[in-house]
Amino acid sequence: MEQGLISNIQHYSLQDGPGIRTTVFLKGCPLRCRWCCNPETQSMEPETMKGTVTGTWMTVDQVLREVEKDEIFYRHGAGGLTVSGGEPLMQGAFTLALIREAKKRYLSTAMETSGQGDSGFLLEIAGLLDTIYMDIKSMDEAKHRKWTGAGNAAILQNIVQVAYLKQRGRLILRTPVIPGFNDEPEKIEAICQFVETLPPGIGYELLPYHRLGRDKYTGLDRDYPMEDVKLPEGRIETLRAIVEGHGLGLWDYSI
Numbered sequence: 001m002e003q004g005l006i007s008n009i010q011h012y013s014l015q016d017g018p019g020i021r022t023t024v025f026l027k028g029c030p031l032r033c034r035w036c037c038n039p040e041t042q043s044m045e046p047e048t049m050k051g052t053v054t055g056t057w058m059t060v061d062q063v064l065r066e067v068e069k070d071e072i073f074y075r076h077g078a079g080g081l082t083v084s085g086g087e088p089l090m091q092g093a094f095t096l097a098l099i100r101e102a103k104k105r106y107l108s109t110a111m112e113t114s115g116q117g118d119s120g121f122l123l124e125i126a127g128l129l130d131t132i133y134m135d136i137k138s139m140d141e142a143k144h145r146k147w148t149g150a151g152n153a154a155i156l157q158n159i160v161q162v163a164y165l166k167q168r169g170r171l172i173l174r175t176p177v178i179p180g181f182n183d184e185p186e187k188i189e190a191i192c193q194f195v196e197t198l199p200p201g202i203g204y205e206l207l208p209y210h211r212l213g214r215d216k217y218t219g220l221d222r223d224y225p226m227e228d229v230k231l232p233e234g235r236i237e238t239l240r241a242i243v244e245g246h247g248l249g250l251w252d253y254s255i
């Protein structure tokens, strides 16, 4: 039976998709973004954070039994299961099995992915999902490599492929806005121009940089690489105006 290495299952999440979600964080990520707020999910091995081991092998059924404890919250909205990480494609076979079984149980499904991973798994999983969130961090290949540990070519290719599968608000592209990496207007302008080449109806949003993962680095006995960094006042508003100027934004889920 397929097993996945789970970092955490978060109940009653309001940030990870439409409605009230139960978010399953998988371990393992091929990237090493400097700003990562879930550093405990990067390694494909269990590890100790703040004296507690993070990383438990679970079957699809064990995960869904935990998810279904929240079913009452899904009844009056668009809530359901969100698979996140880490990078869910690092455990592609498990993620596919989990989403397939969740659909059999009539659960709404979403996934958050960096887009860095096996295209075969990605497209198969994307075809089943109700909503997929994909990061689009930068069009600047060299900077992408320097700040995340990998170039952006495979990610952009994967985005294009998913964009032809998922339209009308079911693919949402997101840019985490990181000071010094991609917070200049021309960087967001370049991303908007790329998004405009995709089929219509793709959602796009900016996520402002935050420091919520900072304590986890201490817990893992690692240095926080983004100490003393913050977004300049008014920057996110300026960048959002660029996005709106391109007619990009989020779709209404009820459509």
Ligand code: SF4
Pocket (backbone or CB within 6 Å): 029, 030, 031, 032, 033, 035, 036, 037, 038, 039, 041, 042, 085, 086, 087, 114
């Ligand atoms: S892709 Fe996400 S989980 Fe992976 S290192 Fe980057 S921010 Fe962290």
